Amino acid sequence: MAPVAPRSGDVIFANVERVNAELFTLTYGAIVRQLLTDLEEVDEVNKQLDQMGYNIGVRLIDEFLAKSNVSRCVDFKETAEVIAKVGLKMFLGITATVTNWDVEGTTCSLILEDNPLVDFVELPDTCQGLNYCNILSGVVRGALEMVSMKTEVTWLRDMLRGDDAFELQLKLLKQVPEEYPYKDDE
Amino acid sequence: MAAIYSLYIINKSGGLIFCKDYGSAGKMDTNDSLRLASLWHSMHAISQQLSPVNGCAGIELLQADTFDLHCFQSLTGTKFFVVCEPGTLHMESLLKYIYELYTDYVLKNPFYEMEMPIRCELFDINLSQAVQKDRVALLGR
Amino acid sequence: MISVGKIKQYTNVLERPLSKGKQEVSLSAFAFLFSELVQYNQTQVDNITELERRLEDAGYAVGARILELLCHREKGNRRETRLLGILSFVHSTVWKVLFGKVADSLEKGTEHEDEYMISEKELLVNRFISIPKDMGAFNCGAFVAGIVRGVLENAGFPAVVTAHFVPVEGQHRPRTTILIKFAEEVLRREATLG
Secondary structure, eight states: OOOOOOOOHHHHHHHSOEEEHHHHHHHHHHHHHHHHHHHOSHHHHHHHHHHHHHHHHHHHHHHHHHHHOOOOOSSHHHHHHHIIIIIHHHHHSOOEEEEOOOTTSOEEEEEESOOGGGTTOOOOGGGTTOOTTHHHHHHHHHHHHHTTEEEEEEEEEOGGGTOSSEEEEEEEEEEOOOOOTTOTTO | OOOEEEEEEEOTTSOEEEEEEOSOSSOOOHHHHHHHHHHHHHHHHHHHHHOSSTTOOOOOEEEOSSOEEEEEEOTTSOEEEEEEOTTOOOHHHHHHHHHHHHHHHTTTOTTOOTTSOOOOHHHHHHHHHHHSHHHHHHHTO | OEEETTEEEOSSGGGSOOOOSOOEEEHHHHHHHHHHHHHHHHHTOSSHHHHHHHHHHHHHHHHHHHHHHHHHHTSTTOOOOSHHHHHHIIIIIIHHHHHSSOOSEEEEOSSOTTEEEEEESSOGGGTTOOOOGGGTTOOTTHHHHHHHHHHHHHTTOOEEEEEEEEOOTTOSSOEEEEEEEEOHHHHHHHHHHO
């Protein structure tokens, strides 16, 4: 089958069914509130949000692949660009810019232009340690793991914590190649 | 318009998670289906190693006297393959479409556990619609 | 105010202009989020009734907030005082904002004076969800029931709200009915208003 060209994030987003971002934002708020009630400790909530994001990521990646026609990325630089320009756009309707590459090309930052998770949100004093958007870092981590990349994804800057932008750091730890099940030395 | 005999979905470990017979002459029992899935998973992996070309993604089409077998493997390792009458058209499109149905009605189902057998009513319903002959022709557009 | 891309930084969230409600995300993003909400709650309960209650509670918070938002944005802070007014508000305005369309139908219950039903062929939240046979009549629409209760209660119309699958003749898939049972005080007040 002739390879199909990858589709742009804008085109995909325009062609998928969309919902009012407020439903999404408010539902996420309800989730965070539930976790704060159940777990009480902000650190535990941060961990749980990341885990929930991971659970979503391992499922969401297939839809990303199916709709975007992206084939295996040549290198991590391409991966980051694809997340910023296609992934975030087709699911959340936002774009991000990729910056701050390290020399090895394994660490970079995604600066989000917008963030539908945080509309109307202000962190109360009791929750100052909360990484409200941790679900998003989990999603990226889970999605990449399913295509053989082990990564560390962390928030460097968070506007809810008083910073001037939403900056997500992507760090490639290990590229895990597909296992050939019949290795002779096993 | 030729006929589809059966459809299989294998998870990335080679486990059979979905199997549907479309009234082919020889129906297989569960154990045979499991064995077939496991065998195909192995053959697919071996073919990638045997390939003289670098970066081979595995078998996409197997043509035999009495059937064709089309296979699609996602980058996540899940394989979708269909066994059909020789010469049946539009099977690649069908497999890609079934992949999308999987991303909708299986992966978005909170009651579906990853890698486990698929038991999602909405997936079955939409799949049946997709496999109907006139629908398959439309996919070839 | 510091401007970074589209996001302006205000010192106080209350000073930020209310969004016009036009921003969108993909249905998939919502569906995955909702699926995770259900999955998380499944780990916190022992039975289906508890799961329903937790989903309803999660929806309640959404309902309370959407009421505030809509009252300010669409109704100029006018308050509904009549039963049919608030029901119409839920069936049309709330539904349109949250789900992109008005609800399929709004009906008064035939057997009880205090019951009303909002029905949908298929709730948006259930679009990709297949309930396993061993979960019986469980409906993830409990979340939507919670939203409706959140709106009604905070508008001064306390009610018990539940979601039910209702088989439809000639159709394989049942539709969903949100059953609203108003508290006594609501009906009494409605009667005095004439």
